[in-house]
Amino acid sequence: MTEILNIKHGKIVGVHTSVFTIFNQEKYDPKAIPAAWQEFFAKSAGSDLSKAGTFYGASIPSMSMDAPMDYFAGALVDLDAEVSAGFENIEIPDGAYLAVPHVGPITNIAASYQSAYMEALGASGKEMRPAPHLEIYNPALNPMADDYQMIIGIPIN
Known part of the structure; x- marks a missing residue:
């Protein structure tokens, strides 16, 4: 079941990587995003960042399947939060996000992405707006569990 989330203006501080979209299976590296998360957790250990109750993945889609x-x-x-050495950040504007749940092991997320963008977005009657696309994670949950839940956030008008 989808819902609308309003995200406040802020920035995501963490680790940056470049990766081909999951929809480009020929070039997609399934280890790139987990490696970014491992690097984030290693670098943020003991800091205020590691104590956040929610973690975010933010993607800026490429307009080309070749980039x-x-x-x-x-x-x-x-x-206005300070960005510590070794971290990068991306601004997240105020705005609404179509929140599409993913349930099940994180390794099965491709099907949820396809459903989110090919079905849920159209069914919502909303249009995408230019903003980072989000993944919203509860760090207390096991991402490999059959009952794992996270949110795919599509920026909408």
């Missing part, structure tokens, strides 16, 4: 997208793994903080 990788930018992906940030991290925590959402206030816009």
Whole structure:
């Protein structure tokens, strides 16, 4: 079941990587995003970032299947928060997101992405707006569990 989430203006501070979209299976590297998260957790250990109750993946889609997208793994903080050495950030504007749940092991997320963009977005009657696309994670949950839940956030008007 989808819902609308309003995300406040801030920035995601974390680790940046470039990766081809999951829809480009020929060039997609399934290890790139997990590696970014491992690097984020290693670098943020003991910091305020590691204590966030929610973690965010933010992607800036490429307009070409031949170019990788930018992906940030991290925590959402206030816009004026300081960015520590070794981290990068991306601004997240105020706005609405279509929240599409993914249930099941994170390794099965491709089907949820396809459903989110090919079915749920159209059924919502909303249009995408230019903003980072989000993944919203609860760090207390096991991403490999059959009952794991996270949110795919599509920026909408």
